[in-house]
Amino acid sequence: MGKNIAIKADNISMRFNLSADKVDNLKEYFIRFVKRSITFKEFWALKNISFTVEKGDRVAILGYNGAGKSTLLKIIAGVLKPTEGSIKTYGRVVPLLELGAGFDPQYTGAENIYLYGAILGHTKEFIEQRYDSIVEFSELGDFIDVPVKNYSSGMRARLGFSIATVVEPEILILDEVLSVGDVKFRKKCMRYINQMLDGGVTVLFVSHSVNQVRKICNKGIFLDHGELTFAGDLEKAIEIYENDEQYGRAKRRRRRRMNRI
Amino acid sequence: MNVSKSHVIANFKKYRYLLSQLIIKDIKLKYRRSYLGILWTLVEPLLTMIVLTMVFSTFLGRNGIRGGLPFPVYILAGRLLYSFFSGATKGAMKSVRGSAAMIKKVYVPKYMYPLSSILSNFITFLISLIVLIGVSVVLKVQPDWWMFASVIPLIILLIMSVGVGLILATFSVFFRDLEYLWGVALMLIMYTCAIFYDADRLSKYKWLLNCNPVYGVIRNFRDCISGVGLHMPSLIYTTVFGIITLITGVVLFYKKQDEFILHL
Known part of the structure; x- marks a missing residue:
């Protein structure tokens, strides 16, 4: 049991x-x-x-x-x-509480993927492998290279959800x-x-x-x-x-x- | 949570990548959107050295050799070490409160925040040492075997900064006033560090300088560059001080970290 x-x-x-x-x-x-x-x-x-x-x-x-x-x-x-x-x-344990709370507003979406992945306790290789699918899932396109402070709240949530789910x-x-x-x-x-x-x-x-x-x-x-x-x-x-x-x-x-x- | 030693190590390994990410973030964001970028770690100390040398040698008519070193080298060595200490401790103090949003949402070993802030300061400090080497070469400081021993005071300074940083990080969560108090304390530390004056000229208040562990480190560092060799009493004092603050800091932080979230 x-x-x-x-x-x-x-x-x-x-x-x-x-x-x-x-x-x-x-x-x-x-x-x-x-x-x-x-x-x-x-x-x-x-x-x-x-x-x-x-x-x-x-x-x-x-x-x-x-x-x-x-x-x-x-x-x-x-x-x-x-x-x-x-x-x-x-x-x-992956908490999906208030998506994107761990983002740094000055960082771009791409940089935040690595940062947030690290916060969830993952290694660099692990995130690198899944980077493309995270970007794809988030549907952010070119916005991935824009600082997160310029994101709308919906975009931020999308990125947060994408990172949290791709990490199994x-x-x-x-x-x-x-x-x-x-x-x-x-x-x-x-x-x-x-x-x-x-x-x-x-x-x-x-x-x-x-x-x-x-x-x-x-x-x-x-x-x-x-x-x-x-x-x-x-x-x-x-x-x-x-x-x-x-x-x-x-x-x-x-x-x-x-x-x- | 009864955390055993092996658990702490395993946890550190798990979050090792986070530590490097936080350090990189600190450094990246510090210089983002500036034209010179990371070059500022070299230019800024060089410029302040020039200003201080001008003020204290040209205007006040003091020149020549200080403690076996050309005046600009003397100033630069003192200033670089002091500004690392002040930057690291200030950064560590603010790190926990600054990461409140993250601490409230996701579990991360909390010491990551002060530690990454201290280490990022240490890395920029190490880079800025290039300026010191350059200026020393230009001003023809005689190389000496003791130069290699200058690593020792730097390690002591790092240990001290981690200890003090952890203590400050813990207290500043509970008492916001600390940020202002520490600013004042740092000023006192700076003026008793003999950054731009000759410590040997003080006779009556020399004891004040000797009490200041940062001065002890700076003194040993300068003596290593100039080839005088390590000053044993200062070395012992700063080592003991460093170890005591480190232990105090770790124990304090460890005991109080679970209460942080209730006060952020």
Whole structure:
């Protein structure tokens, strides 16, 4: 069984210190230190989360705003370290969070391909081999030699997606990325993702669109205020997501606000 | 994350290419869109040397030999070493905050940022040493076997810069004020480095210079070029200082790096 596990989360908790006024200069810190008033309001974004994802599973992470979905993804991507508990991932994790965040605006598209590839932990040869297909997939043409600061946001997203996908992820993290680019490119991305799904890649997908989730995933996790309340069958998770009392309350609140406007 | 030693090495190997990419990026972007490009690493120190020599020898009437070296060589040696130290530590300090967007999105060993910034400064510094060699040849500095020993103070300076850079990078994440404070501290370091005056002329405040590890390095470097040989007390002091700052920097950075993201 051990070989088939892609992600194993063991009792993960994540605490953030919310201080009303952020102390980021020495004077403030010193004064507060002397007065012994460095107090933090604790906020647990995630509480005791345990789950395992098997290889080839496509897991939807559902939950309302502030439920801790993005925090969980960041922990899996290795960007955040959990306050408690441990996470183990088996295989190359490629996070598709905010495409092109690692780009240097002064660098050209071509240079950014190498830079971003290196950030994802690849060697020069690896990127050189795939350089042409990245450029081709991105459909940027001659713009590849223009500094990224002159790109439109759609172009940037296209380049980001192209780099991230060509590098053969084993665990793919998608955080509402499919809402970028024009229809044509989005379709191309979906085609590519489907192709990877057939190849048995493990996917973690965060989206509020139940339709998209149904297209991609086969399992679901439901997060509520940082707690894992359900993990397992996708349809059941969607059912919980749609029928949760809070969901209704939020909807009513939104309607009320709309009326006021 | 209980990271063992072998894990750290494996991780470094994996991200080796990233390190070289970051170094190249630093150097490339520094000189992009300038006509002389990388040649500025040679022209800039040469020009400042000329200005400083003019100011301090022509206007103030001091000339001739300083510490066994022609005045321009004396100035250039001091200035090159100091500006490497100041550039590297400043760059390292700003590197973590400057890469906030990346740190928040993708996992990368975080020491890559300060380290690449220090190493890129070191490479441009090594290139600019060509000017020093050229000027030394033109002004007929007698070659000596001790010249080869000048590598030793340079290595010590690099170690020191990495240590100080890591400490600054860590603290500047939590306290933004540090950038200004370090600017002032660097000024103090510069004036106690004896870049453009003769250290032997100071008698009362000589101890101040001896406390400054950067001065110790510069002194040893000059003494190696002029053939005087390494000054042992300075050598020991700077080596110990370098190793202590390196260990402090690595430990501090390592312990605090997981908190960076919460403060960026």
